[in-house]
Structure formats: C-alpha cells, structure tokens
Amino acid sequence: MELQEIKSYGSRFTWCRPNGSVRSRLDRCLVSEQWLIKWPDSSQQVLHRDYSDHCPILLKTDMVDWGPKPFRVMDCWLKNKQYQALVKDVWCGDQQPGWGSIVLKNKLKNLKSNIKKWSIEFGDITRHKIQHLKQQLHQIDISAQDRTLGDDEVKTMKSIQQKLWEVSFAHESILRQKSRIRWLREGDNNTTFFHKSINFRRHYNAIQGMFIEGTWVQNPKLIKDQAVSFFTARFTEENYDRPTLDGVQFNTITHTQREEMIAPFSDLELREAVWSCSGDKCPGPDGFNFNFIKEF
Incomplete structure (x- = not known):
C-alpha cells in the first residue's frame, strides 16, 4: 500500500502483558506519500498508558522553525x-x-x-x-x-x-x-x-526532542543551547600536570626533508587536488561544492 512509518519518540514499547513479562511494539502510525508531502515534519509520540495494556499514540504535524536552512549551490x-x-x-x-x-x-x-x-x-x-x-x-x-x-x-x-x-x-x-x-x-x-x-x-x-536533565524538551532554542554546552564541555581541556620529555632522544629529519615539508604548493598540485575531489562534495560549510569551484 506504499505506506511509511514516521519517526517515533517516547516509549519504545506500545503494549505490555498485564504481569509485565512481555513488552512489544504493536501499535504505530503509517502515512501515505501524499501525507508526507503536505506535512513533512510529522512524528508520532508514544504516551504513557493507564488502564489499557496499550499505550496511546499522538500524531503530530507541527512545523517547528529550527532557523535558516543551509545554503547549497545546485x-x-x-x-x-x-x-x-x-x-x-x-x-x-x-x-x-x-x-x-x-x-x-x-x-x-x-x-x-x-x-x-x-x-x-x-x-x-x-x-x-x-x-x-x-x-x-x-x-x-x-x-x-x-x-x-x-x-x-x-x-x-x-x-x-x-x-x-x-x-x-x-x-x-x-x-x-x-x-x-x-x-x-x-x-x-x-x-x-x-x-x-x-x-x-x-x-x-530530524530531531523531535531531547532529554535535558530527565525532562523531554522540544524547544529548538533549548536544544541548540544544550548541544553547544555539551560539545563545549567535551572539547574543553582540563588543567593538569603533563609529563615532560626532557632528555629523550628522537630521530630527526634532514635539512632537505625539512625544506620539502615547508615548500609552497604549485598550481599543478592545487589543480590536481581539486579535480580529484567529487563534484558534489563541499570543502567547507559555506555550501559551495567542487562543481562550482571547478567551473569558476
């Protein structure tokens, strides 16, 4: 029938045996291609169950604004x-x-x-x-x-x-x-x-939400701030005493090798490097791919 299951978040299981011995995902939302064209940001949230042994599912079609879309040359x-x-x-x-x-x-x-x-x-x-x-x-x-x-x-x-x-x-x-x-x-x-x-x-x-300190958050600004804080902490180096390498002898390179390492690149080398890259790839986050660079 060409139906597709949309992204789900919340509980991983939608049904539970009364004694709790078996859990399974029996219930889900399936939508057509026409639905996704009209509501591309659709998602399904599995809510907490109460009297029933099945969890209710909430179908969402919110159009969340995550900011400007990235630029790409065609x-x-x-x-x-x-x-x-x-x-x-x-x-x-x-x-x-x-x-x-x-x-x-x-x-x-x-x-x-x-x-x-x-x-x-x-x-x-x-x-x-x-x-x-x-x-x-x-x-x-x-x-x-x-x-x-x-x-x-x-x-x-x-x-x-x-x-x-x-x-x-x-x-x-x-x-x-x-x-x-x-x-x-x-x-x-x-x-x-x-x-x-x-x-x-x-x-x-798509990111539908994120758990921040045990709370499910869907606000784009809070999620962005949390991501920045996480990676800032991850890549921040702590201050501690490092061991020194005083007195350790290392192999050294020759003077000719040193000159070759700092020699400027030639135009031919630059051209070969650029033309060896796939045209659809972007060398940076600015959106200009190698097809654009090769053309102009």
Whole structure:
C-alpha cells in the first residue's frame, strides 16, 4: 500500500502483558506519500498508558522553525547564463581589502547572499515555466486533432518540447541533488523516487526532542543551547600536570626533508587536488561544492 512509518519518540514499547513479562511494539502510525508531502515534519509520540495494556499514540504535524536552512549551490545552475553572469559580475565587482584568506571569505559570503536572492526567483520561474510549456503543448495537441499542423507550428511544437525537457531536467537535477542519491545518473526521470528519498532523509535527520536533565524538551532554542554546552564541555581541556620529555632522544629529519615539508604548493598540485575531489562534495560549510569551484 506504499505506506511509511514516521519517526517515533517516547516509549519504545506500545503494549505490555498485564504481569509485565512481555513488552512489544504493536501499535504505530503509517502515512501515505501524499501525507508526507503536505506535512513533512510529522512524528508520532508514544504516551504513557493507564488502564489499557496499550499505550496511546499522538500524531503530530507541527512545523517547528529550527532557523535558516543551509545554503547549497545546485549543479543545474551552471548551465544557466544568468547565473554565470551573476557570479562573474558579483565576484569582479566586489573589491575587498585585507589578507587573502579574509578577502576570499568575505567575497564568498557576499556572493552567497546574491545567489540566494537569485535562486528564489529561479525556482519560481522554473515551476511556472513547466506549467506554461505544458499548457502550450496541450493547446497544440488539441489543434492537431482536427487538422494537419503547418511547418511553423511543427517547429514551434519541437521548440516547446525541447524547452520543456531542459526545464524538467533542471528540476529533476535539483531533486536528485537534494536526495543525495549518487548511484543514479542525473536526468533519470524518476522524480517520485527522489521525493521519497528527500522525505526519508528529512525524517531520518530530524530531531523531535531531547532529554535535558530527565525532562523531554522540544524547544529548538533549548536544544541548540544544550548541544553547544555539551560539545563545549567535551572539547574543553582540563588543567593538569603533563609529563615532560626532557632528555629523550628522537630521530630527526634532514635539512632537505625539512625544506620539502615547508615548500609552497604549485598550481599543478592545487589543480590536481581539486579535480580529484567529487563534484558534489563541499570543502567547507559555506555550501559551495567542487562543481562550482571547478567551473569558476
């Protein structure tokens, strides 16, 4: 029936034998693909039981705001002339003072904000353009039922079909990249599979809540603060006396080896390092992947 079980939290078991000798998970919520498209953040919470030997299940469809979504460049943008011109104009027009690494960071930050604004407009245009092209193609098909199409109409129909393929290819490429399915060729006409993969990743990575000092908390701000405190404590080093290595003899490297270790990288080495990386990978958290770096 193509139903899926959504993420569950609370008690691990939903049924208990009266004497407590056996516990099992018998009850659960199953939803359809259409449900997940309309309410992607659905979850089920197993509540405490009382008189019954079954636990009640609460189905939630809350849309929790966890803050801004991370930025990601899409590979299909590379074939768009407006996108190419935007990147070059913004990059060349942004003159930043200071140290090289700081200049690179600030220019990427400025470029990201401009691409974000452009991507919203591009996404709206893509969706409307697909519908508009389909409608045009449908009108031509209706005309072809009653008469033979002229040469100009045939050329127009082929042009519309070509544009529709291009726009649909860009849309499918975005879905494929969001679903992170690398073993399918880009352009495989299987958007339903990509949608399901996106929803699966969303449910798998979603955090419905966290136990903080024995209390179940679902407030995003409190969960973020707790995560920061946990990792801050984990990576904070305690002050204690370390043993010294005075008088211990170590093997040393030669002068030539030392010079080789601090020699600057050549342009060829840098290019080989970048081009050996997969295009979908991002070298940092800024969202610019290696396909973007190789192109520009």
